[in-house]
Amino acid sequence: MQKILIIEDEPNIRELVLYNLKENGYEGIGAEDGLLGLQLAHEERPDLILLDIMLPGKNGYDICRELRAEGSKTPIIMLTAKNEEIDKVLGLEFGADDYISKPFGIRELMARIKAVLRRYESNSDKDSLMIGxxxxxxxxxxxxxxxxxxxxxxxxxxxxxxxxxxxxxxxTRDQLLDKVWGFEYIGETRTVDVHVRYLRKKLGDEDNEGKYIQTIRGMGYKMP
Structure with a gap:
């Protein structure tokens, strides 16, 4: 399930969007101010961010600029009551992927979300990956x-x-052996375990329930 973070200080809008995200098969997370929103963007690693411009604590422009400066490629749609061309240009220059003005229709917003996610997935050439x-x-x-x-x-x-x-x-260990070492290593599962241990040490992530690599007992490994 794709996760969408909405950073919006108007509770009626925030709750309406969260309700409709759930109805459309997304996991929605809400933040009522810019500081909490930026924190959740780091902690929750959403698939898309709906970002209001005028926010208490930290405005949407600054949040967008900070995330892009950190290297985040998470798609961002700006939400704002402003409709002047300069505001739209500023949002896009700071790294937003799309822009929708209030008041907006829910159907239009959902269509924008689907379009941006689809565009993001199709344009992703896997030349880089960001995890926190x-x-x-x-x-x-x-x-x-x-x-x-x-x-x-x-x-x-x-x-x-x-x-x-x-x-x-x-x-699974066999899947990792096949993809990383090749089929001739199938069965040598200890090879995977040794490399995971070394990798965790270099990541400072040696806990089995670690931040980057988790052990799924009896099955294999996953990145959360």
């Missing part, structure tokens, strides 16, 4: 954690990339 403060640059074969480059072996990188590309899905 973990950035996997596939083209450069580089992994950064909090801006610091990690020294990973080729197989550690491929293992991390495979888990990230299948985020939320449990990958």
């Amino acid at each position: 403060d973990l950035a996997i640059d596939i083209e450069r074969h580089e992994v950064r954690l909090g801006g610091k480059v990690l020294d990973l072996t080729l197989k550690e990188f491929d293992l991390l990339k495979t888990l990230a590309e299948n985020r939320g899905r449990v990958m």
